[in-house]
Amino acid sequence: MHIYRSHTCGALSAAEVGQSVRLSGWIHRKRDHGGVLFVDLRDHYGMTQIVADADSPALPVLEGLRVESVVTIDGEVKARGAGTVNANLSTGEIEVFARGVTVLSKAEELPMPVAGEQEYPEEIRLKYRFLDLRRETLHANIMTRTAVIRETRKRMEDIGFTEFSTPILTASSPEGARDFLVPSRIHPGKFFALPQAPQQYKQLLMVAGFDRYFQIAPCFRDEDPRADRLPGEFYQLDLEMSFVTQEEVWETMEPVMAGIFETFADGKAVTPAGTFPRIPYAKAMLDYGTDKPDLRNPLIIRDVTAEFEQSGFGLFEKIVVGGGKVRLIPAPETAGLSRKFFDEMNEWARSEGHAGLGYATRKDGVFGGPIAKNHGEDKMAALWDSLGLGPNDGAFFAAGKEDQAAKLAGAARTRVGETLGIVEKDAFRFCWIIDFPFYEWDEENKKVDFAHNPFSMPQGGLEALETQDPLMIKAFQYDMVCNGYELASGSIRNQHPDLMVKAFELTGLTQADVEERFGGMYRAFQYGAPPHGGMAAGVDRMVMLLCGVQNLREITLFPMNQRAEDLLMGAPSPAEHKQLRELYLRVVEPQKG
DSSP: OOSSOSSOTTTOOGGGTTOEEEEEEEEEEEEEOSSOEEEEEEETTEEEEEEEOTTOTHHHHHHTSOTTOEEEEEEEEEEOOGGGOOTTSTTTTEEEEEEEEEEEEOOOOOSSOSTTOOOOOHHHHHHTHHHHTTSHHHHHHHHHHHHHHHHHHHHHHHTTOEEOOOOSSBOOOOSSSOOOEEEOSSSTTOEEEOOSOSHHHHHHHHHTTOOEEEEEEEEEEOOOOBTTBOSEEEEEEEEEEESOOHHHHHHHHHHHHHHHHHHHSTTOEEOOTTOOOEEEHHHHHHHHSSSSOOTTSOOOOEEOGGGGSSOSOHHHHHHHHTTOEEEEEEETTOTTSOHHHHHHHHHHHHHTTSSOOEEEEEETTEEESHHHHHHOHHHHHHHHHHHTOOTTOEEEEEEESHHHHHHHHHHHHHHHHHHHTOSOSSEEOEEEEEOOBSEEEETTTTEEEESSOTTBOBTTHHHHHHHSOGGGOBBSEEEEEETTEEEEEEEEBOOOHHHHHHHHHTTTOOHHHHHHHSHHHHHHGGGOOOOEEEEEEEHHHHHHHHHTOSOGGGGOSSOOOTTSOBTTTTBSOOOOHHHHHHTTOOOOOOOOO
C-alpha cells in the first residue's frame, strides 16, 4: 500500500465497504460523542468521515490534535446506517473506522477558522492566505478559475488560434495607467516596464505573418485597486487576427465567450452567440447612462431636455438654457409605493455627490411630486403619453451637464431596477458597445488625447484625421459587456505609418516622438503590415461573474490588499543598500506633511 494513501478523501463509496484503506489529509472538524470521536478528514478531492472509538488506538492521538493538523489514517470502510447517510458528500454512504493514525504535521492554534465559511477580516485572510485557500468556497472558486482557463485555451485552439508567449520585460506603453518600472543594472539610469498589455507585441506578430494569436497574458498596471480591478497584476485572454473586419472579430469571439459561460453557468441563461446586441457608444450613454450597461435591467433612460426648455419648473429650465440635459428614468408600477421610496432615492443621489434626483409620481392617472406640480398636469400627461409610460408609473429626473446627467441617470437606473426587483435573475446578458470616440478632451492639460487605445484605426482613416474635428471622429473600437461589467475591449488596428504619425500629432507628439516611443511598430508598418484587429477579455472578471462573487479577491490565489500590499510575503519591502548601489539608485524619502 502507498505510504500515504490508497484513496483520496473524495473517492470512497459503498463499493469499497469492507476494504482496508489508507487516507491522508487535514482534520477539518472533530465531534466528540462520549467515547466515540468523529473526524471529518479533508483533502483537495473531498471529505471522508473517520470514526475512532475506545477500541481504536487512534482515539487518544486524534483527541490530542487540533483541527488542520495533517494525519494519515489506516482503517476499514463501513457502510453508514440508513438514517446517517450524508447526501451532501460524495462519500456520504460510508465512514472509515480508524485502526491507526500517523501524525504528519501538527497545527498550532488557528488565527482564523477554516471550517464554517465565517466572515473574517480581510487583512487576516490575506496574511494567512494559505489557510483561507483551504476554505471550501474559495478553494472551489480557484478550481473554477483553472477550469475556465483550460476551457478558454481549448476553444481558442479549436478555431485555429495559436498560443504565443510575449515578453514580460519591455518598454513603456501608453495603455492608460502607470507602468511598473524595472531598473536595468546593465544600463544605468534606464528602465524596463512590465507590460500593461501585450498590445504592441501581438500587432508585431501579425506583421510577422502568424495570423491568429492568443495568450492567457499576465498584465501589470500600477493603479488604485477596486472591487473589480486588482492592484498590480491581472490576466486576460489576449488575441489578434489578420485580414479581418471588426464584424469578423465579433463573429469569431461570440461563440467562444458564450460557450465558456454556458459551460460554467450552472443552468443560468446566456445570450446566444450570434445575437449579442451591438450598441453605439452614444446610444449606450443615452439609453443606459453608461458604456457598461446591464441588459438584465429593462429600464431605458429617456432624454426629455426639450420638454423643459420652457417649463414652469425654473430649475430645469435654467439648466437646459445653460446647455445642460434632463434625463428621465422610468419607475414602473410604483403607484402602490409610499413617498418614502422616492425621497430615499433623492437622498441617495445627494449621498453620491449629486445635487439631487427629481421625481414625479402617478397613481390612477393623477400626478404628484414637485416636478409635476411645477411643470403642469397637461404637460406631464403629454410627456407620459409620448414615452409610453403607464397611469401608475413614476419617474426620476437627472439634470445637469451632459456627462453629469448621464452618470446620475445610469446609477439611478441601476438602483431603481434593483429596488423594484425587475432585474432579470440567473442570466448572463452580453452586448457589444461600438463606435467609441477616437479622441477626448483632456481638461487638465487643455489638449486632445486618445479616448482609448491609441493604436486603433479611426473611422474615415487619414482623411478623417486631416479634415474632421478630432472630437467628432469615431474609432473602430468595441467593448464586450456582460451584466454591467466590461469583459473585453478591442479594436481594428491602424497599420499605416503615416496615419500613425498623424494620429499622435493631434495629441501633441511629433514624428520624432513616435519613432522614439514606438519605433518597433513604426518600422514594422513600413515593411508590409496586414489589416488586423483583436481584443482582450479579462479572465479575472469572467471568473468573478461565473462564481457569483463581487470581489476579485474571491477568485484570485494570492491577491494584494486595498493598499497594494502582499501581506503574506511582505511586499513591497525595502531594498538592501547593496541592491540599490548595483542599480545606481538612491531612495528619496517623501517629504513629511
